[in-house]
Amino acid sequence: MRPLKHLFGIADLDREQIEYLVNLGDSFIEINRRSLKKAPTLRGKTVINLFFENSTRTRTSFELAGKRLSADVINISASTSATKKGETLLDTGQTLAAMQPHVLVIRHSLAGTCEFLADYLPNTALVNAGDGAHEHPTQILTDLLTLKQAWGNPEGKVITMVGDIAHSRVARSHMLAAKKMGYTMRIVAPKTLLPDQVERYGCEVYHDFDEALPGSDAVYMLRVQTERLTDNCAFPSVREYNEAYGLNAKRLKSAGSDAIVMHPGPMNRGVEISTDVADSVHSHILSQVELGVAVRMAVLAALCGGTGEES
Amino acid sequence: MSLLLIKNGQLIDPGNGIDEKSDLWIRDGIVIAIGAYDAAADEVIDASGKIVCPGLIDMHVHLREPGQEWKEDIESGSRAAVAGGVTSMCCMPNTGPHIDHAGVALQIVARARQVGLCNVHPIGAVTKNLDGKELTEMRELSRAGCVAFSDDGMPIWHAGVMRKALEYSSSFGYMVIQHAEEKELTAGGAVNEGWISTQLGVTGMPVEGEDSMIARDIMLTRRTDARYHVAHISSMGGVELVRQARAEGLKVTTEAAPHHFALTEEEVLGYNSDAKMSPPLRTEEDRLAVIEGLRDGTIEVIATDHAPHHEDDKRCGLSCAAFGIVGLETMLPVSLDLVRGGVLTMSDMIAKMTCNPARLLNLDAGTLSVGAEADVTIFDADATWTVDRETLVSKGKNTPWHGKGMTGLVTHTVKAGRLVFAEGEVCG
Numbered sequence: 001m002r003p004l005k006h007l008f009g010i011a012d013l014d015r016e017q018i019e020y021l022v023n024l025g026d027s028f029i030e031i032n033r034r035s036l037k038k039a040p041t042l043r044g045k046t047v048i049n050l051f052f053e054n055s056t057r058t059r060t061s062f063e064l065a066g067k068r069l070s071a072d073v074i075n076i077s078a079s080t081s082a083t084k085k086g087e088t089l090l091d092t093g094q095t096l097a098a099m100q101p102h103v104l105v106i107r108h109s110l111a112g113t114c115e116f117l118a119d120y121l122p123n124t125a126l127v128n129a130g131d132g133a134h135e136h137p138t139q140i141l142t143d144l145l146t147l148k149q150a151w152g153n154p155e156g157k158v159i160t161m162v163g164d165i166a167h168s169r170v171a172r173s174h175m176l177a178a179k180k181m182g183y184t185m186r187i188v189a190p191k192t193l194l195p196d197q198v199e200r201y202g203c204e205v206y207h208d209f210d211e212a213l214p215g216s217d218a219v220y221m222l223r224v225q226t227e228r229l230t231d232n233c234a235f236p237s238v239r240e241y242n243e244a245y246g247l248n249a250k251r252l253k254s255a256g257s258d259a260i261v262m263h264p265g266p267m268n269r270g271v272e273i274s275t276d277v278a279d280s281v282h283s284h285i286l287s288q289v290e291l292g293v294a295v296r297m298a299v300l301a302a303l304c305g306g307t308g309e310e311s
Numbered sequence: 312m313s314l315l316l317i318k319n320g321q322l323i324d325p326g327n328g329i330d331e332k333s334d335l336w337i338r339d340g341i342v343i344a345i346g347a348y349d350a351a352a353d354e355v356i357d358a359s360g361k362i363v364c365p366g367l368i369d370m371h372v373h374l375r376e377p378g379q380e381w382k383e384d385i386e387s388g389s390r391a392a393v394a395g396g397v398t399s400m401c402c403m404p405n406t407g408p409h410i411d412h413a414g415v416a417l418q419i420v421a422r423a424r425q426v427g428l429c430n431v432h433p434i435g436a437v438t439k440n441l442d443g444k445e446l447t448e449m450r451e452l453s454r455a456g457c458v459a460f461s462d463d464g465m466p467i468w469h470a471g472v473m474r475k476a477l478e479y480s481s482s483f484g485y486m487v488i489q490h491a492e493e494k495e496l497t498a499g500g501a502v503n504e505g506w507i508s509t510q511l512g513v514t515g516m517p518v519e520g521e522d523s524m525i526a527r528d529i530m531l532t533r534r535t536d537a538r539y540h541v542a543h544i545s546s547m548g549g550v551e552l553v554r555q556a557r558a559e560g561l562k563v564t565t566e567a568a569p570h571h572f573a574l575t576e577e578e579v580l581g582y583n584s585d586a587k588m589s590p591p592l593r594t595e596e597d598r599l600a601v602i603e604g605l606r607d608g609t610i611e612v613i614a615t616d617h618a619p620h621h622e623d624d625k626r627c628g629l630s631c632a633a634f635g636i637v638g639l640e641t642m643l644p645v646s647l648d649l650v651r652g653g654v655l656t657m658s659d660m661i662a663k664m665t666c667n668p669a670r671l672l673n674l675d676a677g678t679l680s681v682g683a684e685a686d687v688t689i690f691d692a693d694a695t696w697t698v699d700r701e702t703l704v705s706k707g708k709n710t711p712w713h714g715k716g717m718t719g720l721v722t723h724t725v726k727a728g729r730l731v732f733a734e735g736e737v738c739g
Contacts, residue, residue, distance in 0.1 A: 010512075090626060111512035112582035116628040133631070134512030172512060195509040196517075 009135030024298035042071035055062035065296035163222025320358025326666030326678035340728030359559030366398025371614035378407025379385035391705035396688035411436035439444035461488035499609035522548035584632035618708020644719035
């Protein structure tokens with residue numbers, strides 16, 4: 001397998017690497033479920049979580065992943081000023097890299113943050129924890145582990161993803177993964193929330209949610225940022241969004257009784273997803289959260305040269 | 312009294328229909344003869360195997376002075392110009408303060424004369440503060456040396472203001488140069504909108520932002536019988552709109568920048584901020600349309616939109632990086648690809664950087680007519696070199712061609728009879 005130096009996105013991974021990370025994550029699940037949640041894999045390694053965007057779940061997930069593998073983990077919440085954030089980013093990145101961490105986990109609103117920083121931080125492994133509307137690879141690896149648990153293999157399955165595809169890094173990473181792993185992505189959104197030429201990812205594009213649902217093996221709801229929705233005339237109102245694209249129990253029925261429901265969190269209950277679905281047996285949303293820790297353990301281990309065996 | 316002889320070169324002077332192997336004689340800064348002349352020269356430049364043409368004109372540059380001298384100034388910009396074979400250039404008014412009153416224009420002209428390497432003709436602002444609301448005192452700006460008017464960097468976006476600008480400017484024969492960009496469509500954008508912007512997750516600037524404003528402006532030009540020039544045209548639709556307007560007989564002209572006919576949006580893959588400019592690099596289809604526009608004469612001028620920036624303005628990720636690239640020093644070799652590719656004859660290419668912009672702007676430059684000021688560029692069309700950002704003369708190092716090979720090298724630049732660039736060095 002090609003060794004991993006960084007994790008920028010799904011675009012840079014081949015199928016073998018994706019399967020390796022998912023399987024390694026699978027092997028780490030057990031550590032998270034024990035009473036003594038610690039393995040020595042990353043002893044002596046330093047991981048810095050540098051988050052320029054608010055995130056409870058992803059940051060906590062990375063933090064636990066590092067700590068449970070015995071790495072020293074530092075969390076930094078940096079703020080971005082609207083105009084000079086790029087310069088702050090470079091200075092901050094170089095400053096932290098000078099302290100010789102093994103891994104820098106970065107979330108930033110700027111697409112291409114890791115690609116940009118990598119040129120200046122040659123000795124630090126960079127993990128993209130979400131960069132603007134570009135990629136969110138650990139979320140997709142998490143989802144693939146979730147699907148592995150649910151189905152064994154996602155190949156040939158249909159995942160219907162609904163929401164603001166245009167601004168979604170989860171959507172882009174998933175569409176890239178679908179092609180590599182052999183599942184189908186159905187994308188559901190009005191044109192105002194679709195990026196240009198999205199069909200070139202090889203996905204199926206729908207504007208009508210109800211039309212897309214039949215035959216879906218999973219329904220994947222994206223978080224709606226309500227301010228983004230109405231500010232840009234992308235949607236007239238949250239109320240109408242819910243009517244057109246909200247998932248509720250009644251709607252889910254047309255996807256079939258085995259369909260699973262996913263969401264990268266945090267959920268807007270009553271907007272894109274209703275409580276009767278979010279808390280139903282169909283929902284794998286909390287499973288995604290749990291497995292996210294295992295997958296991030298796998299990513300950190302792979303980047304630090306650790307292997308599953310050492311755990 | 313000094314007599315300069317440039318001998319044995321292929322003399323190409325499109326404005327006078329000359330394309331022949333001939334000698335060029337210059338006395339006291341003035342062209343005095345082409346061909347035989349019975350006198351002993353004080354100084355001889357051997358141009359054997361080279362092309363001798365009028366000093367190039369770049370009608371679209373940003374010199375950053377006054378206001379942003381850490382990016383470029385009139386001296387460094389003039390040095391970059393002559394290194395690229397350019398002896399006259401027009402600087403855009405988005406300086407600080409803007410060129411929206413005569414004092415700034417006079418200051419620029421005076422400073423350029425003091426530097427003495429390259430003619431610098433200011434482009435005056437169309438509106439005060441470039442904010443698209445109130446017209447500038449164009450007559451006074453014209454008297455202070457402004458050769459055309461533009462809010463470049465910003466479009467003149469209100470249709471009503473644009474109408475008045477066209478009416479007023481054309482009453483006195485002035486040309487309005489538009490940076491055609493409907494900001495309502497391009498807000499937040501960094502690159503061309505399309506499959507590339509989608510993959511990068513970066514907000515795109517749709518081609519309709521350019522096309523719609525050109526379409527609107529052409530309608531207003533028709534009504535006002537004005538002179539309208541589209542800056543840095545980059546789109547297939549825009550070229551076609553200009554072509555139709557010209558066929559109709561409207562006074563519509565346009566220019567293309569070398570990057571728009573040499574490169575496509577693919578350059579921004581990998582988040583390359585040195586390939587970010589406005590209008591953005593577009594698709595191959597657009598690139599070919601610009602080339603066709605150059606070939607059929609729809610696009611009469613090649614101009615660089617030379618936009619130097621400090622490293623800090625570019626080194627912050629694609630979405631945050633400043634728009635623009637430097638172009639003065641790569642204009643000629645990149646444009647020579649059009650000749651090598653059979654799109655233009657050598658003479659036609661030279662015309663687009665000499666007599667054509669001179670005609671649009673009423674500049675007393677761009678030919679080698681006997682009696683004209685002797686601005687001359689000598690280049691070796693076949694010499695190869697590699698662009699190295701560190702050795703660019705401009706303060707701006709923001710070039711998408713760093714490390715790329717170029718064919719075509721300026722060997723000498725003569726300004727008013729004085730050698731200002733020779734063998735890789737700016738003189739003085």
